[in-house]
Amino acid sequence: MCGIVAAVGREGNVVPSVIQGLKTLEYRGYDSAGVAIVSDGAIQVRRRTGKIAVLEEDLGQNGLPESSIALAHTRWATHGAPEDRNAHPHRDHLEKVVVVHNGIIENYAELRAELQEAGHEFSSDTDTEVLANLVASLLEENSGDLHAAIRAALPRVHGAYALVAASASDSDSLVIARHDSPLVVGIGDGVTCAASDMPALLGLTREFLVLENGETAILTPDSCQIYDPNNQTIERAVQHCDWTPEQAEKGGYPHFMLKEIEEQPDVLARTAFDRLHDAEGDVEFESEFGLDDQALCVFSRLRFMAMGTSFHSAMLGKLFLEEFAQLPGDVVNASEFLYSPKLKEGDALTVIISQSGETADSLRAMREVQSRGGKVLGICNVRGSTLDREADHVVLTHCGPEVGVASTKAFFGQLAALYLLALRVGRARGVLSQEQGFELLSDLRHLRPKLDALFSEAAAQAVQKAADILAPVNSCLFLGRGFNHPIAMEGALKLKEISYIHAEGYPAGEMKHGPIALIDDSFPVVAIATPGRTYEKMVSNIEEVRARSGAVVAVAAEGDEKVSGLADATLFVPEVPEHLSPLVNVIPLQQLSYEVAKRLGKDVDQPRNLAKSVTVE
Ligand code: AGP
Secondary structure, three states, X not given: OOEEEEEEEOOOOOHHHHHHHXXXXXXHXXXXXXXXXXXXXEEEEEEEEOOHHHHHHHHXXXXXXXXXXXXXXXXXXXXXXXXXXXXXXXXXXXXXXXXXXXXXXXXXXXXXXXXHHOOOOOOOOOHHHHHHHHHHHOOXXXXXXXXXXXXXXXXXXXXXXXXXXXXXXXXXXXXXXXXXXXXXXXXXXXXXXXXXXXXXXXXXXXXXXXXOOOOEEEEEOOEEEEEOOOOOEEOOOOEEOOOOOHHXXXXXXXXXXXXXHHOHHHHHHHHHHHHEEHXXXXXXXXXXXXXXXXXXXXXXXXXXXXXXXXXXXXXXXXXXXXXXXXXXXXXXXXXXXXXXXXXXXXXXXXXXXXXXXXXXXXXXXXXXXXXXXXXXXXXXXXXXXXXXXXXXXXEEOOOOOOOOOOOOHHHHHHHHHXXXXXXXXXXXXXXXXXXXXXXXXXXXXXXHHHHHHHHOHHHHHHHHHHHHHHOOOOEEEXXXXXXHHXXXXXXXXXXXXXXXXXXXXXXXXXXXXXXXXXXXXXXXXXXXXXXXXXXXXXXXXXXXXXXXXXXXXXXXXOOOHHHHHHOOEEEEEOOOOHHXXXXXXXXXXXXXXXXXXXXXXXXXXXXXXXXXXXXXX
């Protein structure tokens, strides 16, 4: 999705800083990039289709003057093809105002017609150019005051937006506004900046404040004045972000995805270990969780909602809950919830899972639940995100910034958090004894050293052998049962996202009801067959695949000769209790998809058409 970075400083040139910030947003997915400055009463813009490197090359040839004010943007096309003329920033036709914008202006066509009638000319197909012209058309009647013109324009705009604007006549201030698209403000030393995502500003500051829906703000080098929807000024406390710029960098790895896969043992410690109270056999979340034993006993069911990889976490959230707390769980795709019949929420707690905390479908579902009188527990990785701020209760996953578009460590952190949640609910409801709680905690503590085996030379060679099987094919199947059904789906999603090989994840029992028709010697199957109550059934499924000449890549416990004897390649994993097997089994599947994508020469960290935060529905 689109990315915004803008800054206004007391002195010096902020253009390199905003371009650097844009680079940290590359992971969000984009097709063009641009930057604008205000200098000597005029706005200058450079924008190019393609990667930020293309824009930088252009800046090298057609440099911009140094400027202490700059607005930059990466665009992910919604209105109009990815072409230079559609890239942001956009100016009005008289070049009085410049705007960068994330989101979608739904009534842009009628506004454009109206503005054309009034003599405005358009050079792009975008909704953002309409916004620039609308603001410019209101500038005169607001005595040239950009903030007032934007405030006059916004009630006419339907849709979602995060925007930053500047006026040709003022090189000392930026005006920002937000409705349903994220925007954070960074407070630096003699520089104030804004971006759609915190990591973009870590090179300038680690002090942030978040703009809430309906608010606007004026940024100057030494101040950020926020206005509420009624144009009253608001004071907001600045928050410190403990993410370091290094965490958002590759640190010697060829790809963020590889770095993030290898960070997972540490994620386990960061998400879980500080919350474990071994003596009580229980879990203690931070104050923002806000649900005590009594509150947790009121709910008769939990509903888990999310999208994409987080949806696979949701599936496991239900399984953990039913296993540890004997409480029914539902799993609902967040984008489908909005269109379901508006039943009473009753005494359900809805758990919304989102690594970014900004996924539009998940946020809409959250608000819908709340509007029906229900309570929402958000599980997310980004402090200050919309989910963190708007959910009634929150558990942060503390994974550090995840940059690769294909989610790996954030998924792992979600699983750890959901495991803890189920345990907490089980303890609160008296389903788990102190001793049982202690055992489940100690299983988790013992997991971390076991994960080392997944990063050994032997494991890497096994991944290579499995990649020999998958890299040449057009399509394949991932099978798992029970706790590993969501992992089969996640394995398939990872492969499809970054290698563009078609893959589907199925509960293995479903294979005979249709997908088996696909199996022949060109159609491999990845089968998760680690110890547990479904082990024998998985072995039978592997036999069935082999009987049809399908190649098998198995995930099996170290030393399992039965499964490895049947498989063409085996990804061995350390043996762990069945309920923890998803946290182990997902790792070799992530490594496999990474290896296949790398061999095929794909853009691992920024796969085509995908975006890190999907902020439109
Ligand atoms: C993960 O690999 C995907 N890129 C995608 O499915 C993602 O999980 C989904 O868009 C939800 O994102 P969220 O966790 O930030 O809400």
